[in-house]
Amino acid sequence: MKNYDIIIVGGGAAGFFTAINLAEKNPKLKIAILERGKEVLTKVRVSGGGRCNVTHACFDPNELVKYYPRGEKELRGPFHQFASGDTIEWFEKRGVALKIEDDGRMFPVSNSSQTIIDCFIASARKFKIEVLIGQSVQSIFKSDDSYWKIETQNESYKAGKLILATGSNPKIWDLIKDFGHTIVDPVPSLFTFNIKDARITALPGVSALVSVKVKDSKLTSSGPLLITHWGMSGPAILKLSAWGARILFGKNYQFTIFVNWLNDIETANAEMMLKELKQEHAKKAVAKKSPFEIPNRLWESLVLASNISEETKWADLSKLQLQDLSNQLTNAAFQVNGKSTFKEEFVTAGGIDLKEINFKTMQSKRHENLYFAGEIVNIDAITGGYNFQNAWTSGFIVAEAIANS
Numbered sequence: 353m354k355n356y357d358i359i360i361v362g363g364g365a366a367g368f369f370t371a372i373n374l375a376e377k378n379p380k381l382k383i384a385i386l387e388r389g390k391e392v393l394t395k396v397r398v399s400g401g402g403r404c405n406v407t408h409a410c411f412d413p414n415e416l417v418k419y420y421p422r423g424e425k426e427l428r429g430p431f432h433q434f435a436s437g438d439t440i441e442w443f444e445k446r447g448v449a450l451k452i453e454d455d456g457r458m459f460p461v462s463n464s465s466q467t468i469i470d471c472f473i474a475s476a477r478k479f480k481i482e483v484l485i486g487q488s489v490q491s492i493f494k495s496d497d498s499y500w501k502i503e504t505q506n507e508s509y510k511a512g513k514l515i516l517a518t519g520s521n522p523k524i525w526d527l528i529k530d531f532g533h534t535i536v537d538p539v540p541s542l543f544t545f546n547i548k549d550a551r552i553t554a555l556p557g558v559s560a561l562v563s564v565k566v567k568d569s570k571l572t573s574s575g576p577l578l579i580t581h582w583g584m585s586g587p588a589i590l591k592l593s594a595w596g597a598r599i600l601f602g603k604n605y606q607f608t609i610f611v612n613w614l615n616d617i618e619t620a621n622a623e624m625m626l627k628e629l630k631q632e633h634a635k636k637a638v639a640k641k642s643p644f645e646i647p648n649r650l651w652e653s654l655v656l657a658s659n660i661s662e663e664t665k666w667a668d669l670s671k672l673q674l675q676d677l678s679n680q681l682t683n684a685a686f687q688v689n690g691k692s693t694f695k696e697e698f699v700t701a702g703g704i705d706l707k708e709i710n711f712k713t714m715q716s717k718r719h720e721n722l723y724f725a726g727e728i729v730n731i732d733a734i735t736g737g738y739n740f741q742n743a744w745t746s747g748f749i750v751a752e753a754i755a756n757s
């Protein structure tokens with residue numbers, strides 16, 4: 353049986369960040385990372401389209417928590433200990449400069465996730481952290497002498513403290529259930545909507561700043577919406593998928609959304625604006641040019657959907673047509689039939705019940721010397737670097753707690 357002070361199960365973002373911080377705080381600790389795959393940090397590699405969206409330029413912990421549909425309340429304390437600003441400093445100290453993009457997402461200046469992987473691997477080597485691949489943890493026991501015994505398919509391990517950083521892995525969740533922990537059922541988050549609708553089929557690539565609501569629910573969001581070959585994507589949709597992960601799962605991903613293509617302009621106001629345009633542009637063809645901040649092609653499609661022909665002049669619009677058009681612009685119903693994977697980033701909502709974790713230490717409230725970091729717990733965020741921030745923050749808290757224990 354191999355003996356360590358600390359065993360971390362999972363060689364992903366949270367596992368490595370925890371191990372490195374622990375080793376830096378106490379280089380004497382004998383630490384091993386057990387990874388079931390042949391490679392470590394596989395999600396980091398593919399993250400952010402291969403660029404790794406490390407964190408988000410949101411520096412107020414009270415603001416930062418608002419991007420977490422699950423974990424908002426619990427992360428408040430941890431973010432006061434380690435948040436985005438600390439992440440930037442942490443990587444910079446280890447030679448990895450980060451840059452901010454216009455939308456606030458932060459990436460390595462190299463634009464390559466390999467830079468993050470290299471940083472982690474070099475740090476792990478420096479502190480002699482043992483990274484053991486091909487070690488799929490099959491069972492965990494707590495022995496009488498309060499040591500943890502961990503078995504993989506071909507090896508047994510013993511450690512004083514056990515850190516689980518296995519992401520959204522059902523097998524480990526099942527094992528933890530046997531230890532008296534509650535697992536909140538996993539459902540996908542961060543997905544795009546499948547919509548087949550004549551108004552958008554010819555418009556892939558077109559985007560607009562919109563607000564969206566889901567029929568028969570309180571779910572709303574706003575931001576850029578991107579029309580795709582299979583439906584709708586973009587921040588406004590991804591936010592809905594995250595905040596509505598559980599509700600939309602409950603609807604079997606069959607539901608209606610209302611899109612306001614004019615973002616915050618209400619239907620009655622839009623109708624008034626259209627009436628004014630009717631006076632101003634009486635002799636011009638309605639479909640020809642968008643008078644709003646939406647692309648011409650989208651405008652034309654909404655005009656046609658309002659039973660207004662391509663040649664119709666503004667002056668010839670009937671009251672009903674004006675009403676139809678204002679509805680199409682501000683309250684357009686679309687039927688969603690299923691979801692698709694958003695390739696740049698996706699996560700699972702669900703995991704270890706937050707009530708069973710002490711967020712000052714990330715220690716289990718059920719078992720001493722058992723800690724959690726990363727996506728294994730019931731915390732997830734919208735897209736933009738927040739999910740990694742959760743991995744970094746929880747890993748840092750675990751390391752602090754163990755170093756000070």
Ligand SMILES: Cc1cc2nc3c(=O)[nH]c(=O)nc-3n(C[C@H](O)[C@H](O)[C@H](O)COP(=O)(O)OP(=O)(O)OC[C@H]3O[C@@H](n4cnc5c(N)ncnc54)[C@H](O)[C@@H]3O)c2cc1C
Nearest residue numbers: 362364365366388399400405489519697726727737739740
């Ligand atoms: C395609 C994609 C792109 C993404 N891009 C971004 C992004 O740019 N920015 C962002 O913030 N978030 C991104 N995310 C989300 C982010 O990757 C995760 O939130 C993050 O990786 C979670 O880290 P983790 O260490 O908790 O889990 P993981 O990264 O999933 O690591 C868990 C590790 O545990 C191992 N493991 C599981 N079970 C066992 C077992 N029984 N025994 C041993 N090892 C085990 C797994 O093999 C894995 O290596 C992306 C996700 C995906 C899928």
